[in-house]
Each structure stands twice: as C-alpha cells, then as structure tokens.
Amino acid sequence: MEASGLGIQGLRADLLGFHIAELEGGEIKEIACRESYRPEGLLRSVATLPDARGQGIGRALVGAVETTAAAEGLQRLFLLTMDAAEYFGGLGYHPVPRDTAGVHMQASVQFAQMCPSSVITMMRVLVRDG
Numbered sequence: 001m002e003a004s005g006l007g008i009q010g011l012r013a014d015l016l017g018f019h020i021a022e023l024e025g026g027e028i029k030e031i032a033c034r035e036s037y038r039p040e041g042l043l044r045s046v047a048t049l050p051d052a053r054g055q056g057i058g059r060a061l062v063g064a065v066e067t068t069a070a071a072e073g074l075q076r077l078f079l080l081t082m083d084a085a086e087y088f089g090g091l092g093y094h095p096v097p098r099d100t101a102g103v104h105m106q107a108s109v110q111f112a113q114m115c116p117s118s119v120i121t122m123m124r125v126l127v128r129d130g
Contacts, residue, residue, distance in 0.1 A: 032061035034069055034077070037105040041069045043079040044110055062091055070126040078105060078123050080115040085122060093122040 029052035035042040043065060048058050069077055078101050079088060085095065098106075098121040105111060 030057045030061055032058070032065045034065045035105075035108065035110070036069075036072070036074060037102055037108065039073065039075045040102050040105055041074040041077045042101075042105055042108065042110060043077050058087075059091065066124070066126055073127070075127045076123055076125050078121060080110060080119045080121055082115075082119050085120045088122050091124070093124045096121055096123045 030048045031045065032043070032047075033045040035044050043062070046058055046062060066077060077093075078096075079093060081088060098111075098117060100123060101111065101121065
C-alpha cells in the first residue's frame with residue numbers, strides 16, 4: 001500500500017480483511033483492504049504496482065472484497081477517493097454525501113484524520129434490506 005502512495009495509518013487488525021494478488025514468484029502486485037463497521041464496510045485501499053495495472057486484477061480483487069463483505073453480512077461498502085471516482089463508478093460505486101456513512105466509520109482514522117472533507121465519498125449497496 002505504501003508503494004502505491006496509500007497511507008497505512010490507523011489500520012487495525014480486528015477490523016481488516018485483505019485480498020492479495022501474487023504474481024510471478026510470489027511477489028505481491030496488488031492488495032485490496034476492507035475495514036468492517038457493521039453493517040457497513042470501508043474499502044480502505046486498493047493498490048496496484050505500476051507493472052501490474054491494466055490487467056483486471058484490481059477489478060477482481062474489489063469483487064472478492066465485495067463477495068466476502070456480503071457473505072459476512074455487510075450491507076454497504078464505502079470508499080474515499082481523490083482521483084479514482086471514474087474507476088470505481090465503473091465498478092458500481094456512486095458518490096454520496098460523506099455523512100451517509102455510519103458514525104463508527106466516520107470516526108475511523110481514514111474518515112476523521114487521513115482524508116479531508118474535499119475527497120469524494122462513494123458507496124455501493126451489497127445487500128438490500130428485506
């Protein structure tokens with residue numbers, strides 16, 4: 001994550017779920033990370049090394065995060081982005097007001113400290129009520 005310029009501050013093992021793509025000799029090329037704030041989740045980081053981009057790995061890892069999150073009962077996934085709104089829009093996420101996220105997620109390091117209010121908040125519904 002650091003190699004892709006994404007911060008790791010506030011990562012807590014008790015909230016995390018990781019999906020990792022290893023290519024060529026066990027080298028990690030991509031990682032997707034999710035934090036759980038039941039009944040919601042935060043797609044915290046999707047990081048791809050430059051030589052692995054454009055191969056669909058990110059799309060597959062985001063799909064794996066969504067599948068796992070839904071299986072664990074999470075209803076919605078949120079993310080914060082400065083420059084990837086178009087990419088995530090293509091994956092079914094849409095912009096929402098920042099306060100759409102629950103209070104526990106809003107108190108997370110990602111929401112409260114790392115990402116200014118100027119970043120784009122996006123959401124995808126995983127499981128519909130009823």
